[in-house]
Amino acid sequence: MEDLKPHGFWYSPFTMRVVWTLKLKGLSYENIEEDRFNKSPQLLEYNPVHKKTPVLVHGGKPICESMIIVQYIDELWPQNSLVPHDSYERAQARFWVAYSEQMVPALPALIQSNSAEEKEKAVQKAWENFKVLEDHCLADKRKFFGGDKINIVDIAIGSFFVFFVTIEDLKQVKILVAEKFPLLHLWFDNFKNAPVIKENFPDREKMLATMKPFLERRLASS
Amino acid sequence: MTEKKNSNGEVKLLGAWPSPFVIRARIALNIKSVEYDFIEETFGKRSQLLLKSNPVNKQIPVLIHGHKCIAESMIIVQYIHEAWSSSGPPILPSLPYDRAIARFWLTYIDDKWFPPLKSIVLGLDTEPIEEKLEKVREGLVLLEDAFNKISKGKDFFGGNQIGYLDIGFGSFLAWLKTVEVTEGVSLVHETTTPGLAKWLQKFCAHDAVKDVLPPIDKLIAFSKMLRANVDLVINPK
Numbered sequence: 001m002e003d004l005k006p007h008g009f010w011y012s013p014f015t016m017r018v019v020w021t022l023k024l025k026g027l028s029y030e031n032i033e034e035d036r037f038n039k040s041p042q043l044l045e046y047n048p049v050h051k052k053t054p055v056l057v058h059g060g061k062p063i064c065e066s067m068i069i070v071q072y073i074d075e076l077w078p079q080n081s082l083v084p085h086d087s088y089e090r091a092q093a094r095f096w097v098a099y100s101e102q103m104v105p106a107l108p109a110l111i112q113s114n115s116a117e118e119k120e121k122a123v124q125k126a127w128e129n130f131k132v133l134e135d136h137c138l139a140d141k142r143k144f145f146g147g148d149k150i151n152i153v154d155i156a157i158g159s160f161f162v163f164f165v166t167i168e169d170l171k172q173v174k175i176l177v178a179e180k181f182p183l184l185h186l187w188f189d190n191f192k193n194a195p196v197i198k199e200n201f202p203d204r205e206k207m208l209a210t211m212k213p214f215l216e217r218r219l220a221s222s
Numbered sequence: 223m224t225e226k227k228n229s230n231g232e233v234k235l236l237g238a239w240p241s242p243f244v245i246r247a248r249i250a251l252n253i254k255s256v257e258y259d260f261i262e263e264t265f266g267k268r269s270q271l272l273l274k275s276n277p278v279n280k281q282i283p284v285l286i287h288g289h290k291c292i293a294e295s296m297i298i299v300q301y302i303h304e305a306w307s308s309s310g311p312p313i314l315p316s317l318p319y320d321r322a323i324a325r326f327w328l329t330y331i332d333d334k335w336f337p338p339l340k341s342i343v344l345g346l347d348t349e350p351i352e353e354k355l356e357k358v359r360e361g362l363v364l365l366e367d368a369f370n371k372i373s374k375g376k377d378f379f380g381g382n383q384i385g386y387l388d389i390g391f392g393s394f395l396a397w398l399k400t401v402e403v404t405e406g407v408s409l410v411h412e413t414t415t416p417g418l419a420k421w422l423q424k425f426c427a428h429d430a431v432k433d434v435l436p437p438i439d440k441l442i443a444f445s446k447m448l449r450a451n452v453d454l455v456i457n458p459k
Binding site for chain 2: 049058061063064065068069071072075078087088090091092094095098099131141
């Protein structure tokens with residue numbers, strides 16, 4: 001029995017990446033749910049540099065940064081490998097994981113948009129990233145970014161898309177438009193229905209219920 | 223220097239001599255004794271080869287190995303570690319936990335530590351220079367502590383050999399020195415950061431490093447040119 005304790009917020013895309021990875025590897029763990037507005041002293045001790053989640057504590061040793069945690073788990077438990085075997089394909093997968101970081105600013109921009117004009121501008125920004133993925137990453141019409149199997153790129157990008165669809169509900173705006181991004185739309189459909197991901201996909205109503213007051217709290221404090 | 227493997231023009235590196243990100247790839251290639259063609263980009267203008275080999279980010283460095291194009295400096299370093307695994311010492315640590323620690327500090331260096339240093343180099347007026355220098359110094363204190371823990375008394379972050387984190391951090395040393403000279407400050411010093419001060423000497427003298435770290439006087443002249451063309455740095459053509 002491995003001593004695995006991920007610290008995170010269930011609704012955070014960064015925490016989702018870690019949970020999905022643990023589940024894909026069939027690993028048992030003890031989930032430590034943190035409160036964003038009242039972080040535990042243990043968390044601050046495990047990640048003194050950034051004081052952020054997620055942190056995976058394995059046998060008392062902390063590992064920080066979501067995709068670093070994902071790679072750590074994949075390297076220690078190689079079953080259901082999440083990276084390609086070939087060095088070049090692996091470099092490509094790492095490239096797209098790194099690219100996913102460029103999508104991060106789109107999330108708060110969308111959350112903070114209110115007027116129709118602000119929403120339009122925020123959606124356009126997200127679409128710039130979507131177009132790159134559609135044209136460069138999915139152009140060969142694969143089922144997942146990992147081909148037939150889910151890989152680190154699916155995990156990295158899938159976690160953000162959970163947020164994009166939540167924002168669609170919250171802000172009443174279409175972001176993942178099938179006509180504009182057919183491959184990306186199909187990919188996300190494949191991803192959210194894949195075994196393990198489907199069983200560990202955040203509940204839509206629960207996400208809305210959690211994000212709404214959080215949104216109001218953020219807007220009130222800004 | 224160990225004899226280089228003849229790659230018959232099979233390995234090319236697109237880059238520029240001042241770039242710390244390009245320096246990372248060059249050090250890794252040197253560690254693995256890989257012969258390569260160094261194709262220098264002209265500042266402020268992207269070549270067709272660059273646009274073709276890295277259409278997404280359009281940035282150097284790009285490693286071209288046969289028909290394969292690999293972009294992003296530390297992804298290139300990891301690729302070199304894997305593709306030439308039978309040549310020279312390993313670059314990444316062998317244990318997953320040690321790799322996670324190295325990757326963590328690399329992310330910190332790139333995302334948190336380097337931006338204020340870059341801002342000083344470019345002469346941006348986003349905040350007073352003293353504040354930027356303070357951020358750089360605070361980061362060096364964290365990195366000193368990390369070095370002492372990770373090196374475990376050996377010469378490098380990678381132990382007896384230079385490794386992933388040595389390359390990732392060490393690639394910035396010429397720019398760090400340039401800022402010390404142009405701003406008249408001391409950043410890495412044997413009294414404040416003794417571990418890093420010793421590491422720096424050994425790193426810069428290493429066979430795989432010494433010919434690719436640019437001379438400081440050349441960098442100082444280059445930084446003057448950069449400041450005069452900041453708009454080209456931020457929005458390259």
